[in-house]
Amino acid sequence: QSVLTQPASVSGSPGQSITISCTGTNSDVGAYPYVSWYQQLPDTAPKLIIYDVSRRPSGVSSRFSGSKSGNTASLTVSGLQSEDEGHYYCMSYIGYNLLGVFGGGTRLTVL
Amino acid sequence: EVQLVQSGPEMRKPGDSLKIFCKTSGYYFPTSWIVWLRQKPGKGLEWMANVYPADSDTRYNTIEGGQFTVSADKSTDTAFLQWDRLAASDSATYYCARLGSGTTFWLDPWGQGTPVTVSS
Numbered sequence: 001q002s003v004l005t006q007p008a009s010v011s012g013s014p015g016q017s018i019t020i021s022c023t024g025t026n027s028d029v030g031a032y033p034y035v036s037w038y039q040q041l042p043d044t045a046p047k048l049i050i051y052d053v054s055r056r057p058s059g060v061s062s063r064f065s066g067s068k069s070g071n072t073a074s075l076t077v078s079g080l081q082s083e084d085e086g087h088y089y090c091m092s093y094i095g096y097n098l099l100g101v102f103g104g105g106t107r108l109t110v111l
Numbered sequence: 112e113v114q115l116v117q118s119g120p121e122m123r124k125p126g127d128s129l130k131i132f133c134k135t136s137g138y139y140f141p142t143s144w145i146v147w148l149r150q151k152p153g154k155g156l157e158w159m160a161n162v163y164p165a166d167s168d169t170r171y172n173t174i175e176g177g178q179f180t181v182s183a184d185k186s187t188d189t190a191f192l193q194w195d196r197l198a199a200s201d202s203a204t205y206y207c208a209r210l211g212s213g214t215t216f217w218l219d220p221w222g223q224g225t226p227v228t229v230s231s
Contacts, residue, residue: 003155045206047219099158
């Protein structure tokens with residue numbers, strides 16, 4: 001299966017909002033309500049921040065939100081903070097064998 | 112608290128064998144899938160394989176250089192990833208994560224990662 005398509009980088013100033021897109025196909029993102037997002041800060045393991053398109057795990061800031069339209073999912077980070085700098089990955093179920101596929105990752109820079 | 116703790120960094124030569132582990136705690140190990148993921152230096156995340164400890168069911172993804180085996184030991188709540196013959200292209204950081212599945216699909220939590228370096 002192909003990697004989901006994410007922009008390589010996005011940036012914003014403190015306090016602003018940014019949105020990261022994640023485009024798949026009607027066999028993965030478009031077919032299931034199972035898109036999740038992961039934050040990977042420098043030299044750390046990824047952390048789940050959004051699951052099932054728009055649900056937020058306990059303890060994750062409400063500044064993170066997710067949505068989906070057709071074959072494209074989106075992650076919005078509002079009220080940008082310097083601590084948000086890192087890489088963000090989307091992931092979708094691919095419909096068989098309980099396997100998933102990731103996006104290529106987006107580097108978020110807070111200016 | 113659910114925790115996944117992985118084994119430490121490894122250095123091997125091409126052709127060597129290697130087995131790394133993912134020790135879990137804080138939940139009922141047998142009935143959640145464990146997923147192994149690869150991240151090559153400066154690159155993104157790749158889904159390697161899943162293992163279901165209750166019956167050792169495994170699901171493998173098709174990835175480049177995919178000559179590895181996953182397993183689990185219910186008696187120690189530990190999952191394993193192993194290679195019989197490593198190649199330089201296996202150099203990466205490997206993560207384990209618990210898979211939430213059924214009417215949902217997510218990976219949480221993740222282990223801290225095991226860096227593996229394969230070089231002659």
